[in-house]
Amino acid sequence: MAAEYTFPDAGAKNAVCEFETEKMSLSMGPSHPSTHGVLRLQMELDGEVVTKAEPVIGYLHRGDEKIAENMTYNQFVPYTDRLDYLAPLANNMAYAIAVERLAKLEVPARCQAIRVITAEMARVSAHLLGLGAYAIDVGAWTVFLYSFTEREKLYRLFEKLTGARFTTSYTRIGGLMRDVPPGWTEEVSAFCTQFLPLLEEMLQLLTRNKIFLDRSVGIGVISKEDAIAYGLTGPNLRGSGVPLDLRKDKPYSGYEQYDFDVAIGTTGDCYDRYLVRAEEMRQSCRIIQQAIAKFPGGPWFATDAKKIFAPPKEKILTSMEELIQNFMIVTEGPQMPAGEVYFEAENPKGTLGFFIVSKGGGVPWRLKIRAPSFCNLSILPKVCVGNMVSDVVSILGSLDFVMGECDR
Amino acid sequence: MTAAELKSQFPGVTERPSLDHPAVNVAAADIPALLQHLRDAAGFNLLADVTAVDWSEKVSPRFTVVYHLYSTSQHAYLRVAADCPDNAKPSVPTVSHLWAGANWHEREAYDMFGITFDGHPDLRRILMWDGYPYFPLRKEFPLAGIETELPDPEVVAETGVKARPAPMAGGPFVASSGEMNLGVAEPRAKDESWNERRPKPEGSE
Numbered sequence: 001m002a003a004e005y006t007f008p009d010a011g012a013k014n015a016v017c018e019f020e021t022e023k024m025s026l027s028m029g030p031s032h033p034s035t036h037g038v039l040r041l042q043m044e045l046d047g048e049v050v051t052k053a054e055p056v057i058g059y060l061h062r063g064d065e066k067i068a069e070n071m072t073y074n075q076f077v078p079y080t081d082r083l084d085y086l087a088p089l090a091n092n093m094a095y096a097i098a099v100e101r102l103a104k105l106e107v108p109a110r111c112q113a114i115r116v117i118t119a120e121m122a123r124v125s126a127h128l129l130g131l132g133a134y135a136i137d138v139g140a141w142t143v144f145l146y147s148f149t150e151r152e153k154l155y156r157l158f159e160k161l162t163g164a165r166f167t168t169s170y171t172r173i174g175g176l177m178r179d180v181p182p183g184w185t186e187e188v189s190a191f192c193t194q195f196l197p198l199l200e201e202m203l204q205l206l207t208r209n210k211i212f213l214d215r216s217v218g219i220g221v222i223s224k225e226d227a228i229a230y231g232l233t234g235p236n237l238r239g240s241g242v243p244l245d246l247r248k249d250k251p252y253s254g255y256e257q258y259d260f261d262v263a264i265g266t267t268g269d270c271y272d273r274y275l276v277r278a279e280e281m282r283q284s285c286r287i288i289q290q291a292i293a294k295f296p297g298g299p300w301f302a303t304d305a306k307k308i309f310a311p312p313k314e315k316i317l318t319s320m321e322e323l324i325q326n327f328m329i330v331t332e333g334p335q336m337p338a339g340e341v342y343f344e345a346e347n348p349k350g351t352l353g354f355f356i357v358s359k360g361g362g363v364p365w366r367l368k369i370r371a372p373s374f375c376n377l378s379i380l381p382k383v384c385v386g387n388m389v390s391d392v393v394s395i396l397g398s399l400d401f402v403m404g405e406c407d408r
Numbered sequence: 409m410t411a412a413e414l415k416s417q418f419p420g421v422t423e424r425p426s427l428d429h430p431a432v433n434v435a436a437a438d439i440p441a442l443l444q445h446l447r448d449a450a451g452f453n454l455l456a457d458v459t460a461v462d463w464s465e466k467v468s469p470r471f472t473v474v475y476h477l478y479s480t481s482q483h484a485y486l487r488v489a490a491d492c493p494d495n496a497k498p499s500v501p502t503v504s505h506l507w508a509g510a511n512w513h514e515r516e517a518y519d520m521f522g523i524t525f526d527g528h529p530d531l532r533r534i535l536m537w538d539g540y541p542y543f544p545l546r547k548e549f550p551l552a553g554i555e556t557e558l559p560d561p562e563v564v565a566e567t568g569v570k571a572r573p574a575p576m577a578g579g580p581f582v583a584s585s586g587e588m589n590l591g592v593a594e595p596r597a598k599d600e601s602w603n604e605r606r607p608k609p610e611g612s613e
Contacts, residue, residue: 057534057535058533058534058535058536058537061535061536063544063553065520065545066544066545066549066551067551070551101427101428102427104427226508228453228454228480229507229508229509230507230508230509231454231455231456231507231509231513232509242480244454244480249483250483337427339425339426339427340425340426340427340428340431340487341426341427341428342428342429342456342457342476342485342487343428344456344478344485351456353456353457353476355457355459355474355476357461365461366461366462368457368459368474370456370457370459370476374512374516375509375512378508378509378511378512379508379509382508407535408535
């Protein structure tokens, strides 16, 4: 007796079964190499075809929002490193701009340019990991080795700038931790110059690779409408053909000065998302090189924000007024007006948003983190159904999520 | 899109103070109709975020649900806020039928604040485990946490281990300048319901 299964996903293959089969339930994760962290997928399988997929998240929940309500604005900067820990510099910048919007504070051009350079470097670094890990997931080991060599060079540059490779905590409200060291911009520029040909070499391993094409073309198709309904952002949304890039649409930190293109996909499958990320790395290098070419001089922190940004160290140690100013900022926090702001930045994984409710003073009343990975994962129950288990691995890799950000 | 423009169709809409994007207040019952209107007629097609704010247990109305909408055509944000009418059992109607993505956002608001979203198809905890008894982002919930049973009763029976509160020394610090005694001027955890000076309440481990 033939039972015909029609899966809810319209684009999915329809499987016709000879016999009514017994469904099997399979728990994938939270410790599974392809779930990139501590995501757990509770699946129901018919043979090898997924009929239901339910993501179980929260294994990395640390209560960041509760913690934020109990500390000053500057003290929370290190916690933003641990959201999307593959691009801490981009998180630092998004958080600092959100709080600066609350204080209606504009940072000088040099500070903006440094933030743009670091955020784009973070994007390259995050996409390189995404690319390498995705390639491993679908069976191509070599790309990972190449991409990690390049990431290592970026980490050296981060270390030179911030003192830390991984958890950079580089921004402060109203400025940065420190100015760029001498010769650093030239090194970044040199990195971009040597990286672009290497990137092409890396992509050549995948873009026309038969095995990779078989594993990604037509797999995990997300339609434009679905992508918007589920609140997808970043490369996952652009892969589905929606040209939403906040760097273009609502420019912040001086992004309007730079020339770059927004890559979008056509079908919204895993392959499109891969191509979008590949193109974004090229565009990021373009932005970095432009920012370095017209690197502005002048102060690197807001000099007119006495109650927000701590004065330079040599002044603190020699002048009474600056000493008090520093003491007040450290103990009471940067002083903010009462009110509500919501700011989203275009991060490697999507738009990272901060909703801050302030009642005045140095501590937020409520700080909500709108994590792109959280929204991007919410589409899994829809997109996994009708695919093979091995394709689920490919879909997870192409969605490129970070659980530190999803669970907060 | 401002409160004045929405007023003709939704008389309950009022302007909400905001430092950046336009913002409106609306009655909780009107939320689905207003958001549907904004999505279909005003172009706010992307639901960026749903969250809630607890204004503390002394304030009424205590909970406010906040929606952030984004328009991919006009590149503009809109904030919509609704106070929950009941402080003890806060609830607002769901919008998960309008945006599938609202499903997880509403589950998170339920998990963290205990706000129920009427009509939600699957209102379960999402970040905390099923059966967790508290709502951690409510203001009366201490920063250190409260001792609770682990989710798996078999593990509890076998090991006797519970989910313990975080030690306050070593927690997130805020120096309170009011009682600054330079001898003990270490920055302290802001939540001082118990610490080295003040003993833990009876009954907690």
